[in-house]
Amino acid sequence: MGRPKQFDPDVAVEHAMDVFWRKGYAGTTPQDLVDAIGIGKGSLYNTFGSKHALFERALRCYHDSQAVALIEMLDEPGPVKARLRKTLEFLAEMDLADPDRRGCMAVNTAAELAGTDQVATELVQRMFARTEDAFRALIEEGQRSGEIAPERDPAALGSLLLNTVVGLRLLARVTESPDRLVRVIDATVGSL
Amino acid sequence: MGRPKQFDPDVAVEHAMDVFWRKGYAGTTPQDLVDAIGIGKGSLYNTFGSKHALFERALRCYHDSQAVALIEMLDEPGPVKARLRKTLEFLAEMDLADPDRRGCMAVNTAAELAGTDQVATELVQRMFARTEDAFRALIEEGQRSGEIAPERDPAALGSLLLNTVVGLRLLARVTESPDRLVRVIDATVGSL
């Protein structure tokens, strides 16, 4: 009952995610958000309560769309190392092709809000932990298939790969030529 | 001639660096800066011109103090791998021991301002390039001393180590236990 919403909150969150991703939390204004979403400020606050609450939803949206997509990409068929390389190359190309050079929203959020924003910090921690787990699982699969030496520690390699991705996506924000990222990917995959 | 300054601008920049490092560029207010420096707002703007100009000086100060210290640490005597391990462990311990979890100011700046702030972006690029060079030089030294296989590509390993450090310092901002960072360091040094 009552007047129905004239917009889809989930779509609005996606637009908000875009803005926060590009400009950061402090760098985004309510005006930016209503412009991007296409609603009035009243609707914005009536629906989401506060800038911070909307940011939290945007971060969760990022997790559900982007972070999960990464993990799913690792699950495709084929040899483990090839999948890994393809995923890393895909991330690097994607980041470099983005005209806004937004990189990874989780990485950006960690850099901006870790320590000062409990909620955001925990969400980022969860995304990182899941990514690390996915890499560890991939390593274990590679060990079962004989592609990766069984004496290597999967947890260590999982952490290493998480660290590699975090570094790559940060470096992608300030690196113009893809050479450096390609070298990182080559050296990383080659070390497995 | 004229009234002499009541404060040392270089010391003021160091204090400003502390604040920007902890709160980011957008998150820092002129009030934060005058409080940290201990001068009036007029002196602040009379001396530095703008918040952005002061940030630029703070970033250069970071480069001259922190980034250069890293590079010098790599130049100490001893076996190459031991030096590298010690440096990485030192960074990780330092970042985890910091109650504010500020991580690396260059990394934070890349995440916040890459793409939107030309000056800051270039300064960060320069810091990253110098660090990468120092790592490459270290690898080459290790190859001359026989510690590192001569067929490895020093440029690739330099990029890899830069990427590792960037990742470590970002992860240090959201990682509570040191285990993950230790695993990353072990796996990285072990792969050389």
Place this chain on the structure above:
DNA sequence: TCAGTTCTTGACTTCAAGGTCAAGAATGGT
């Protein structure tokens, strides 16, 4: 059709960010 409810808009409010400026203080030169 009317009552109750929920949504929408945008003007409005409050507060602070970023910066300016006038008044006066501390110097050196003459």
Place this chain on the structure above:
DNA sequence: ACCATTCTTGACCTTGAAGTCAAGAACTGA
């Protein structure tokens, strides 16, 4: 002693960030 110069302070200014609210629109059930 006085002047030009530079520095210092804090009140002041303008703008915009973040959020609120009154008025009205669109819906549902009775």
